[in-house]
Amino acid sequence: MSVSVAAIDQSICAPLPVLGKDVTVPLVTGGEVTYAALDYAASAPALQRVWDDVAAYAPYYGSVHRGAGYLSQLSTDLFESSRRTVAEFLGCRDTDQVIFTRSTTDSLNLLAAAIPADCQVFVYETEHHASLLPWRDARVTYLNAPRTPGQAVEVLERALAERDPYGPALVCVTGASNVTGELWPVRELAAAAHAHGARIVLDAAQLAPHHPVDIAELDVDWVAFSGHKLYAPFGSGVLAGRADWLQDAEPYLAGGGASRKVARRTDGGVDVEWHTTAARHEAGSPNVIGVYSIASACKALTEAGFDTLVAREQRLVSEVRAGLAEVPEVRVLSLFGDDAPRVGVISFVVDGWNSSHFAAALSAEYGIGVRDGLFCAHPLVRTLLGSDLQDPGECGAPEAGPGERSLNAIRVSFGAGTPDEHVERFVRAVKELVREGAQWKYRTEDGRCVPDRGTAQV
Numbered sequence: 001m002s003v004s005v006a007a008i009d010q011s012i013c014a015p016l017p018v019l020g021k022d023v024t025v026p027l028v029t030g031g032e033v034t035y036a037a038l039d040y041a042a043s044a045p046a047l048q049r050v051w052d053d054v055a056a057y058a059p060y061y062g063s064v065h066r067g068a069g070y071l072s073q074l075s076t077d078l079f080e081s082s083r084r085t086v087a088e089f090l091g092c093r094d095t096d097q098v099i100f101t102r103s104t105t106d107s108l109n110l111l112a113a114a115i116p117a118d119c120q121v122f123v124y125e126t127e128h129h130a131s132l133l134p135w136r137d138a139r140v141t142y143l144n145a146p147r148t149p150g151q152a153v154e155v156l157e158r159a160l161a162e163r164d165p166y167g168p169a170l171v172c173v174t175g176a177s178n179v180t181g182e183l184w185p186v187r188e189l190a191a192a193a194h195a196h197g198a199r200i201v202l203d204a205a206q207l208a209p210h211h212p213v214d215i216a217e218l219d220v221d222w223v224a225f226s227g228h229k230l231y232a233p234f235g236s237g238v239l240a241g242r243a244d245w246l247q248d249a250e251p252y253l254a255g256g257g258a259s260r261k262v263a264r265r266t267d268g269g270v271d272v273e274w275h276t277t278a279a280r281h282e283a284g285s286p287n288v289i290g291v292y293s294i295a296s297a298c299k300a301l302t303e304a305g306f307d308t309l310v311a312r313e314q315r316l317v318s319e320v321r322a323g324l325a326e327v328p329e330v331r332v333l334s335l336f337g338d339d340a341p342r343v344g345v346i347s348f349v350v351d352g353w354n355s356s357h358f359a360a361a362l363s364a365e366y367g368i369g370v371r372d373g374l375f376c377a378h379p380l381v382r383t384l385l386g387s388d389l390q391d392p393g394e395c396g397a398p399e400a401g402p403g404e405r406s407l408n409a410i411r412v413s414f415g416a417g418t419p420d421e422h423v424e425r426f427v428r429a430v431k432e433l434v435r436e437g438a439q440w441k442y443r444t445e446d447g448r449c450v451p452d453r454g455t456a457q458v
Contacts (some may be wrong), residue, residue, distance in 0.1 A: 015312075016304060017048040018231065018417030025367045028440050028451045033367035036422035040229070041178050041345045041413035042371055044209060046293070047231040053296040054233070054289055064288055065257065065279075079288050082295035083278070089298035090223055090240050091214030098240045099278045100291050104205040105130040107224035107239035108172070110281055111201060112138065114249035119168040122159055122198070124152070125379040126179075126335065131172050131203040131224075132379070138170075145383045148336055149185040153192050160196035169198035175207030179377050179384070179411065181317075181345030182336050183207075190219045201241070205229050209415055210313060210343035212306045215241060227290060231416065232297040236290030247276045255283035301416070309416050313344045316414055316423050320346055323427030329353075329434050333384040333409060344418070347375070347411040349385070350434060355408045356449040361438040364451045366429040368422070371411045381409055 024032040037045055057078065062071030064079045083098045092098065101107045112134035115121070121135040124143045141159055146152035156171065163169055171193040176183050186202055193200040201222040204213050208225040215223055222241030227234065251258040251274055258280050261273040274280050301309065321338075324330045329351040334340065350358055359372035374381040387407055412426060441452045 015419050016231075016300070016309075016416045018045040019048060019051055020045050021417070021419070027367060028364040028453075036366075036368040036425055038412045038414050038418070038422060038426055039369050039371050040209070040415045040418070041181075041206060041375075041411060043228045044231050044415055045417055046233040047297060047300050047417065049300045050232050050293050050296040054293050057292060058289070061288065063285060075288055078292055079286065082291045085295040085298050086238055086240065089213075089302060090238075091216050092240055093216050095243060096215065096241050097243045097246060097278045098238060099246070099281050100286060100294075101224075101237040101239055102235045102287075103130075103228070103237040104128075104203060104224045104226040105134075105237075107237050108201070108203065109134040110239055110252045111222060111224070111245075112136075113252055114245050114281075115170055116168045116245065116248075119170055120163055121170050121172065122156065122163075123172045124155075124174075125383065126177065127172065127174055127377065127380075128178050128203065128205070129376045129378070130205070131174060131201075132377075135172070145335060145380060149188070149340075153185060153188045156189055157192045157196070160192065160198055163196070163198075165197065169193075169196070171198050171200040172203065173200065174203045174205075175213065176210065176343045176345070177335070177377075177380070178206045178345060179347050179375050179380050179409075180334050180336075181206070181342035181347075181413070182334065182340045183211075183342060186218050186220065194219065199242070206343060206345060209301075211310060227294040227297065230294060230297045231300070232290070232293035234287060234290035234293055236287050236294050238294065243276075246281060249281075250274075251283060252281040253283040257286075258283035304416070313415060316418060316420070317342060317344055317346070319423055320412065320414075320427060324348060324430065327431055327434050330430065333381075335380075335384070344414040345411065346413070347381075347384075347409045349409050350430075353434075354449065355410045356444075357438070357442055358433065359410050360442055360449040360451065361433055361440070362426070362429055364442075365433075365439055366425060368426050368429055370426075371413075373408045375409075375411055382407070385409065 023035045025035045026032050060071055060074055062075040064076040087098050101110055108131050115138060120139045122141045122143060123132055126145045143155050143159055146155050173189050174184055175186055190200045199221040202220045204223050204225040207213055209230045213223060222239060224239050227236040258274055259272050260275045263271050265271055324332055331349050333347045349355060355372045359370050362368040362370055385407065414423065442449050443452045
């Protein structure tokens with residue numbers, strides 16, 4: 001059976017069905033419009049396939065690992081088969097463990113609690129706070145923002161060459177920036193880390209929804225990601241990788257499920273034998289539905305084919321970047337330059353606009369949802385904006401009023417469920433706002449820029 005070129009092009013152009021694709025929202029200027037969700041980097045909408053799978057399972061919900069009844073046994077099988085699905089999705093090695101957590105942040109805090117006491121950690125200032133901040137009890141070396149992928153490797157190699165060669169070390173790096181969308185040279189960084197006797201953990205929160213992530217191929221020691229960025233609802237995440245440090249560490253949470261055997265001692269105390277499997281760090285009743293939703297999303301993305309998904313997303317990236325390039329007042333933020341490969345995450349500032357004012361106008365007047373602020377990556381955004389360390393600024397809390405300069409940026413992000421029309425509307429809206437200005441007056445309320453409902457249109 002032959003497939004025509006037209007059929008292939010049509011498959012590339014078709015977004016995956018997601019929840020909320022037909023939701024309409026009111027415009028401050030009157031009427032309603034289909035909501036354009038362009039904040040995938042924060043939380044991607046759930047795939048319809050994932051929601052349907054969860055709905056089909058929900059009547060059969062039961063507590064896992066503890067019940068002899070049919071529903072408990074079914075749920076246990078579902079939970080553990082989900083673990084195998086995630087392992088396959090990540091290309092885990094036979095000896096790797098897959099631990100279910102609440103999020104990427106939770107995963108990296110778990111790993112931070114499991115590293116040896118004398119471990120030295122190396123992390124770039126460009127990281128999301130989820131991977132920048134968990135290492136409070138370790139010796140941390142913060143690396144300056146590189147300006148090329150090659151420089152990223154060079155900076156790491158120099159830092160590792162100067163470390164104590166006999167102690168354990170860990171490198172933490174993102175796979176794709178949550179601010180610029182740029183892909184980092186993960187394989188090369190892993191090779192540099194291992195050449196100097198260090199291990200490496202990959203924050204794949206922004207990478208996994210857009211590109212295949214293979215632990216063995218990338219030769220990283222651990223991978224962390226979140227379900228809510230991978231088109232799965234609910235609070236669930238994954239930490240997958242080497243088992244030794246995790247087996248040697250105290251359980252992340254002490255309680256049922258993590259313990260294999262508990263017995264009273266003659267002196268009145270308690271002896272505990274902890275599990276050495278992933279259960280060691282999964283105490284308590286797990287989020288079975290959240291875990292299943294991650295597995296369902298992994299299957300859906302795999303079956304859709306990353307080649308097709310990447311090709312379509314890159315076309316959208318090109319359209320957005322080309323459209324923004326036509327507006328002289330817009331400056332797109334980048335570490336590695338215009339030619340750097342990237343996922344569907346683009347941040348920018350607009351001359352003459354407070355970024356929160358611009359984002360509010362996109363929402364209120366065009367029904368477009370983007371994000372503004374420092375994106376929980378304060379050091380990186382400050383570096384990209386060229387701000388002083390003393391300049392004020394918080395995520396989503398502008399001090400400046402509409403039209404005044406602010407220490408924040410605008411981020412548009414999209415993925416497998418984004419219709420072409422949403423991207424086209426966004427580009428048109430940016431051009432209209434810059435050319436004609438906002439149609440409504442705005443004010444700051446509770447740290448957010450919002451339409452001033454008590455005033456007339458401008």
